[in-house]
Amino acid sequence: MAPSGSLMGFVHRQRRGAELFLLILALAVGIGAYAAVGIGVEGHVPADIVGYGGWLAALVVAAHVAVRIVAPYADPVLLPVVAALNGLGLAVIHRLDLASGDHTFARQQLTWMTLGVILFVLTLVVVRDHRLLQRFTYTSGLGALALLLLPLVPGVGKTINGARIWIGIGPFSFQPGEVAKVLLVVTFAGYLVLHRDALALAGRRVLFVDLPRGRDLGPVLAMWAVSLGVLVFQRDLGSSLLFFGLFLIMLYVATERPGWLVVGGLLFTAGAAAGYQLFGHVRQRFDIWLDPFDYYRQASGPHSDQLVESLFGMAWGGLLGRGFGEGSPWRISYAESDFIIGAIGEELGLTGVIAVLLLYGLIVERALRAALISRDGFGKLLATGLAAVFALQVFVVVGGVTGLIPLTGLTTPFLSYGGSSLVANWVIVALMLRVSDQARRPLPDLSTTDDEDPDVESTQVVRLP
CATH class of the missing domain: 1.20.1310 (5 helical Cullin repeat like)
Known part of the structure; x- marks a missing residue:
């Protein structure tokens, strides 16, 4: 028999209860932001808040149940962070819909989210082992x-x-x-x-x-x-x-x-x-980046109205923002897709933008954590690559909106309007959770009892929080 204090392996706890608690907070962010948009723009809570909140909650709970059943040892933080970002993005798109008088973008985005969650569940069910x-x-x-x-x-x-x-x-x-x-x-x-x-x-x-x-x-x-x-x-x-x-x-x-x-x-x-x-289109992007105000409100040729209006809006938003309904994000063309960070910066301020960036940082950090503890080389590189997709995309988008680098036209993951981007990102998160589940789950117990083979030493497993 091995000494009782010997350690042969460590097992992570499943932490699905912690995930459920965080998902409740994420739903509070998404549904609360939707209600705040209605109050700020129309002066009352949206009439469809119950239907909208119920649909959003059903999608999130369905994703949670799928993780609980087929990936019980997956990271408990990834899904709540994604749910919070997606809910906030829906609220901001709804606010832009109210400003334009067109109520289709937010509804379409919720439909795309539904498809994304379905593919999220299918990915977890079909890909039982990322290897x-x-x-x-x-x-x-x-x-x-x-x-x-x-x-x-x-x-x-x-x-x-x-x-x-x-x-x-x-x-x-x-x-x-x-x-x-x-x-x-x-x-x-x-x-x-x-x-x-x-x-x-x-x-x-x-x-x-x-x-x-x-x-x-x-x-x-x-x-x-x-x-x-x-x-x-x-x-x-x-x-x-x-x-x-x-x-x-x-x-x-x-x-x-x-x-x-x-x-x-x-x-x-x-x-x-x-x-x-x-290439002229590349030169235009660089010229607008270097001197955006020289191309503002030009009658013909390249113009920088989108970038300059976003910079004006974020400057007006300041530290805490104007509040939902108090800004003018509709002045930014394609604010619901390319420049949703500009709309958030105007009405939620620098504080809101930093909170969003921290959520993206959590996604990257949790994916890299899964890469570090993964037991196979393919899983390590797969998780690292998926983390790099989010890190690069957010850097390129936010860098372009803030004038750090030239504009590129990418969408902000889970926030921006766009069905193909949203669906693909939900699949990426499913793959992250699959690698995490494989890395955190306990190793098969190959030891036997003393009655079966007295020469084989028993092992002791310690559960980690």
């Missing part, structure tokens, strides 16, 4: 490439606001790049697990940094070419930055070689310089 996804490494890559090329097919692709990143399905428009980013994470994780030893080999040493070998530059050059293709042919600066940045982060995490960051930074700089010199 099975590694079998589809190259299939996912081909699927992602096909989805990225689909908007370029004549008669299928649609150009909206200058970017050819949409496909038309009857009366609906869908952005296949949102699905492609999920498939690319699976592809990168599976590829890097197999080839990270070769990619980690050092080449020439320059200024205390070991650069990669020339023969190993193929993958990063290929991804750089794909990102440039998205920029040139689809005119989508945001997705181009997201895809290349995602691969670079995962490559660095897999190899732990800073040389890849140096090579990636040089390729990014070269691509940005070439894009500025060769």
Whole structure:
């Protein structure tokens, strides 16, 4: 017998009760914000508050029940944070609907949320072990490439606001790049697990940094070419930055070689310089970023009204904001999608924006925590890649809205109006929870009792909070 104090393994508690309590707080945020919009804009609580609140609560409870049944050891914080962001986004979109007199965007977004939760549950049910996804490494890559090329097919692709990143399905428009980013994470994780030893080999040493070998530059050059293709042919600066940045982060995490960051930074700089010199739409984005007020209210040519109105609104909102119904976020074009952070900054102030950023930070932190404790290399890279998707997207969006970097046109996860983005992000969260559940669940007990085999020592399991 082993000593009673010996420790062979640690088991996390399921913490589903804590998740349910946090979900109640998240519902209070979403439904409370919806009620505050009605009071601020119309002077009374919305008449449909019971139906709206009931629908939102049903979706959240359904997601919680699915996690409780099929992923009982998953992280208890991820789902409540996502529910709070989604509820707040619905309230802000509803506020913009009231300002414009059009009540369709919020209802459509709630419908898309319903579809997202359904796919969230299906993902958890179908993908019982995330390691099975590694079998589809190259299939996912081909699927992602096909989805990225689909908007370029004549008669299928649609150009909206200058970017050819949409496909038309009857009366609906869908952005296949949102699905492609999920498939690319699976592809990168599976590829890097197999080839990270070769990619980690050092080449020439320059200024205390070991650069990669020339023969190993193929993958990063290929991804750089794909990102440039998205920029040139689809005119989508945001997705181009997201895809290349995602691969670079995962490559660095897999190899732990800073040389890849140096090579990636040089390729990014070269691509940005070439894009500025060769493509007018890229040059316009940079010029507006550098001198936004020079392009404000121009009669013709490029204009910066969207960015400048957002900056004015956030400045007027100040620290605590004007309050729902007291600002003018409708002055910002496409405030419900590209610039919803500007609308939040105006009516909820810097405090509201910081709270939103902290929630996004929690999503990234919990995904990275799952990566750290994951027991397999594929799970570590998969969780890291999914965390990087959120981190890059939020940085690019908020950086563009605040004038830190040029505007890119990406949507803010769970907040912005957009069905394809919302549905894809719910699937990403389901994959995060699946990796977390696999990492936190107890190992199979392979020990036997003394009566069965007296030579096998028993183990003692300690449960962690």
